[in-house]
Amino acid sequence: MTISRRNFLKVAGAAGGVLLAGGARSARTAQVPQTSSEGIEFNGMLIDTTKCIGCRACEEACNEANKLPKPSVSFSAESVFEEKRETTPDAYVVVNRFPNGKNPDKPVFVRRQCMHCVEPSCASACLCKAMEKMPEGPTVYHKDRCMGCRYCMISCPFDIPKFEFDSASPFVRKCIGCYDRVAKGEQPACAEACPEGATLFGKRRDLLEEARKRIYRNPDRYRQRIYGEHEVGGTGYMYLSAVPFRTIGFRIDLGTTHYPELTSGFLSAVPLVDILWPAVLFGFNYLISDREEERGKESGDEE
Amino acid sequence: MKSNVTPMPIPGMPAAPDTGTLKGFLRFLAQELKPRGKILTPFNVVTGIIILGGIAIIAVRFARGLGAVTNLSQAYPWGIWIGFDVVTGVAFAGGAYILTFAVHILKVKKYEPIVRATVLNGFLAYVFYSGALLLDLGRPWNVVNPIIGNAFGYGSVLFLVAWHFLLYTLVLFVEISPAIADWLKWVKAKRIIQKVTTATIIVGVTLSTLHQAGLGGLFLTAPSKIHPLWYSSNIPVLFFISSMFAGFSMIIIESMFTHRIFSDRLDEAHRASHNKILLGLAKGSASVMAAYLFLKVIDLTHGHQLGLLLTPMGYWYLVEVAGFTLLPLVLYVVAIREQSTRLVQGTAILTAIGVILNRLNISVIAFKWYEAVRYYPSWMEIWVTLAVISMELWVFRWVITRMPILGAPPDFTAEEKTLNNLGDGEVVRWKVSSSWKVSAS
Numbered sequence A: 001m002t003i004s005r006r007n008f009l010k011v012a013g014a015a016g017g018v019l020l021a022g023g024a025r026s027a028r029t030a031q032v033p034q035t036s037s038e039g040i041e042f043n044g045m046l047i048d049t050t051k052c053i054g055c056r057a058c059e060e061a062c063n064e065a066n067k068l069p070k071p072s073v074s075f076s077a078e079s080v081f082e083e084k085r086e087t088t089p090d091a092y093v094v095v096n097r098f099p100n101g102k103n104p105d106k107p108v109f110v111r112r113q114c115m116h117c118v119e120p121s122c123a124s125a126c127l128c129k130a131m132e133k134m135p136e137g138p139t140v141y142h143k144d145r146c147m148g149c150r151y152c153m154i155s156c157p158f159d160i161p162k163f164e165f166d167s168a169s170p171f172v173r174k175c176i177g178c179y180d181r182v183a184k185g186e187q188p189a190c191a192e193a194c195p196e197g198a199t200l201f202g203k204r205r206d207l208l209e210e211a212r213k214r215i216y217r218n219p220d221r222y223r224q225r226i227y228g229e230h231e232v233g234g235t236g237y238m239y240l241s242a243v244p245f246r247t248i249g250f251r252i253d254l255g256t257t258h259y260p261e262l263t264s265g266f267l268s269a270v271p272l273v274d275i276l277w278p279a280v281l282f283g284f285n286y287l288i289s290d291r292e293e294e295r296g297k298e299s300g301d302e303e
Numbered sequence B: 001m002k003s004n005v006t007p008m009p010i011p012g013m014p015a016a017p018d019t020g021t022l023k024g025f026l027r028f029l030a031q032e033l034k035p036r037g038k039i040l041t042p043f044n045v046v047t048g049i050i051i052l053g054g055i056a057i058i059a060v061r062f063a064r065g066l067g068a069v070t071n072l073s074q075a076y077p078w079g080i081w082i083g084f085d086v087v088t089g090v091a092f093a094g095g096a097y098i099l100t101f102a103v104h105i106l107k108v109k110k111y112e113p114i115v116r117a118t119v120l121n122g123f124l125a126y127v128f129y130s131g132a133l134l135l136d137l138g139r140p141w142n143v144v145n146p147i148i149g150n151a152f153g154y155g156s157v158l159f160l161v162a163w164h165f166l167l168y169t170l171v172l173f174v175e176i177s178p179a180i181a182d183w184l185k186w187v188k189a190k191r192i193i194q195k196v197t198t199a200t201i202i203v204g205v206t207l208s209t210l211h212q213a214g215l216g217g218l219f220l221t222a223p224s225k226i227h228p229l230w231y232s233s234n235i236p237v238l239f240f241i242s243s244m245f246a247g248f249s250m251i252i253i254e255s256m257f258t259h260r261i262f263s264d265r266l267d268e269a270h271r272a273s274h275n276k277i278l279l280g281l282a283k284g285s286a287s288v289m290a291a292y293l294f295l296k297v298i299d300l301t302h303g304h305q306l307g308l309l310l311t312p313m314g315y316w317y318l319v320e321v322a323g324f325t326l327l328p329l330v331l332y333v334v335a336i337r338e339q340s341t342r343l344v345q346g347t348a349i350l351t352a353i354g355v356i357l358n359r360l361n362i363s364v365i366a367f368k369w370y371e372a373v374r375y376y377p378s379w380m381e382i383w384v385t386l387a388v389i390s391m392e393l394w395v396f397r398w399v400i401t402r403m404p405i406l407g408a409p410p411d412f413t414a415e416e417k418t419l420n421n422l423g424d425g426e427v428v429r430w431k432v433s434s435s436w437k438v439s440a441s
Ligand code: SF4
Pocket: A113, A114, A115, A116, A117, A120, A121, A122, A123, A139, A155, A156, A157, A158, A159, A160, A161, A174
């Protein structure tokens, strides 16, 4: 026997350690990249909630551009603001109204859509690459690949992907950043439609610059924070606000770790366990067979 | 629920046709597929109605979408079909890897008589749970995409789980196939299978480790949605460890039932060693539970979450961890001291409830605990779950009354001798007849 028992136990310990360490989350917060790994600058959007007037032109444009079914209540109806809305399979962007803590006469309007995360959790969760981060920035959806497991919905920190629960052949639906329009050199439909310039489309790097400029020039108007600059490792769509983000429907407890990082430790442990575990178990089996044989010889009862 | 099984000695199947030819095989199959014993027992009637109703609900689900039969919503994309059928069910199927590991790798021979029943249970659990999974998928016809498709989501925990799940089901099939070979009297096939037993089992334990852990790993991507008392970066390890005691308790519970219902099929060796087995399982379970609780306490103090214990969710957490993990641990220790198999059995039920609570908490109850409108399963979701379990029980019973699962396998020594003379004469380890004597002693 070449492998000593002590060495063997070391290997066993290492394999167990790998599994344990696999669960551990690294606290490293990396610099948010501004380009894809191919070096293409990420596109993004800057949404200035201080400029938004709640006209819902963005909703209407999105509805047309994506050929979504017409809603039962018209796009000019104010009644939709009575309750907080989420995106739906048929509405990729929705505008919500919040009371303004600073100025009660002027409510805050906040649009909500996919944030096009720099490191999207939905894409890393998808087991068949139906959700995919494109080098230009947006996270798109390939309907032909999707198996409808809805793990992307579990994983998205902003609860954006929506599922067609009432269809026998359901798809996941969400904003894809008007990928085709942008490829043709156009702007996303919502940005083009916005009459107030509340939705600005551009390179993420430039938008961040612009956002900082606005805050710097109007320190009284803005909170000193760009939502999406660091949240969940950075998002492509970012927000400015006059009031605390917490009060206008944003989660401020999401942290700055990008979500794929949460599982990367575990995933990197997998191949190791796949290799070490069998080695360890064969070792066990070998050692124990040996011992059994000896015992068998001593007591003389042949198996 | 009384046995409706006519006692039938294993080795003497009714005028066994030659299963080596296709025609003989089919005739044998047709003969075996016929139900035996009384058909209209209360158990059959109740489960039969549940299964028929389940099939109707499943038809509606495929015709009109998941929304027509489930309470799933955009806020709760996963309900009990995932949280209970898959996430919880797989934990309990863990008994198979634990036991094969103990018997074939650690050579703890005393558990040998229950290996086949446990492996069968595990195999059926996987087959039926992956079936339940297909019901839950929106586009199940695309389920092969990550297996043979061109779109491998390597970075996905679910991708890993799917692959390990699939491979492990195959491994379980290989592990149970000696029983099938016994049933068909395919002595040669059995010999071949037995030669790869050790390797198969090692692969099986490895795959189990990873996908038990992986099922927990799925929830790593939801740190902001799972209550901080349950969310932990250790979820994979906790899932792996708890799958061990889930497996142990399932073996104990299952043996309670098989002993009562199929008592006529048990051999003497099995009965005699049963008490020893139960106490051993209790010991195994207690030690992994202690390790599990240790990790839980570390998580709790590490995350500075002690304050959260005094909230409603905190009380609920204590019900799970103190009431259904710590208490059963204590009871196991008492049972081992007093050598009380009754207490072991009762404790196994408590432990199982604890595991169910834990899995449901992470996947459903503590998931988005902050939401104003909470998910609870529709009656149809529960019905289908019961139908899946009923179908599994039917198949389990069918197999157990036909194949040598509980009793000693048939003695093929004579046939093996002839084969030995032809072949290389290597001694086949885990040769059924001889190892059986060991366990009986
Ligand atoms: S917001 Fe959600 S859906 Fe959009 S890219 Fe990020 S993780 Fe994906």
